[in-house]
Amino acid sequence: MAASIDEAEPRQSRALVSEPYQVTTVGFRARPDHLETEQEEFLSEIEDRVVESSEQTRGVLRLTGVSTASLTDDEAVGGPLVPQDFVAYLRDSGLNPAFAERVAQVAARVSESRRLDGIAQSTPLAAPVAVDYRETSGYGQRIDPFTGRPTFHSGLDMAAFERAPVVATSPGTVVYAGTRSGYGYTVEIDHGHGFKTRYAHLRDIQVQRGDTVAIGQRVGSMGSTGRSTATHLHYEVWFRGRSVDPVNFLRAGRHVHEQG
Numbered sequence: 001m002a003a004s005i006d007e008a009e010p011r012q013s014r015a016l017v018s019e020p021y022q023v024t025t026v027g028f029r030a031r032p033d034h035l036e037t038e039q040e041e042f043l044s045e046i047e048d049r050v051v052e053s054s055e056q057t058r059g060v061l062r063l064t065g066v067s068t069a070s071l072t073d074d075e076a077v078g079g080p081l082v083p084q085d086f087v088a089y090l091r092d093s094g095l096n097p098a099f100a101e102r103v104a105q106v107a108a109r110v111s112e113s114r115r116l117d118g119i120a121q122s123t124p125l126a127a128p129v130a131v132d133y134r135e136t137s138g139y140g141q142r143i144d145p146f147t148g149r150p151t152f153h154s155g156l157d158m159a160a161f162e163r164a165p166v167v168a169t170s171p172g173t174v175v176y177a178g179t180r181s182g183y184g185y186t187v188e189i190d191h192g193h194g195f196k197t198r199y200a201h202l203r204d205i206q207v208q209r210g211d212t213v214a215i216g217q218r219v220g221s222m223g224s225t226g227r228s229t230a231t232h233l234h235y236e237v238w239f240r241g242r243s244v245d246p247v248n249f250l251r252a253g254r255h256v257h258e259q260g
């Protein structure tokens with residue numbers, strides 16, 4: 001996205017520089033109009049690209065089951081779409097007002113696309129097990145293997161082998177690394193934009209509270225600590241204080257990879 005804006009600037013200044021010709025040389029009168037048309041086409045091209053990109057990102061986020069509306073109307077986080085000083089700059093720029101209006105519109109689209117990209121960055125879309133795994137128990141109501149009673153299973157169980165690498169599913173900050181009752185060795189990551197993930201029953205932990213982790217960074221090894229009957233990862237995804245079904249996120253993540 002940054003490249004689009006940078007590319008737009010030389011063209012803008014070229015038009016402004018060529019304006020004196022309009023006054024001094026009748027023969028060049030047609031030129032600014034021609035340039036303006038060229039710039040409008042260029043703006044439309046940028047707009048089409050960012051709108052398409054925003055639509056793709058929205059589509060992926062929709063697959064997670066989390067409302068993008070609730071994410072994007074978070075003005076406190078993102079601020080207004082186009083800064084007021086930029087709007088004032090355009091107004092005072094001497095550009096044709098209709099054209100300045102178009103620039104502001106496209107800038108708003110670029111800004112929206114950037115914000116969506118930021119949200120997508122925070123969304124845990126990757127798989128938490130870096131090798132082939134089986135999903136052994138899903139999210140939702142199930143019979144507790146210890147008590148035989150129906151209980152709510154707040155995560156997804158994923159089995160591979162003892163010591164299989166367990167990795168962060170999006171960038172973030174480790175907010176918990178230690179033993180949790182029932183969960184055994186556990187790592188919890190805050191990804192921002194309301195997303196958190198939890199990795200439980202680990203054999204060992206390879207990060208510390210406060211660490212910044214990258215997507216795909218190893219946080220520990222698959223094990224069977226805590227209330228666990230066999231080697232597996234218990235993986236949870238949280239959005240704004242509520243657990244959500246990790247399967248939707250993994251599915252959305254696979255969609256991202258298919259898009260290239």
Ligand SMILES: [Zn+2]
Pocket residue numbers: 137153155156157233234235
């Ligand atoms: Zn589980």
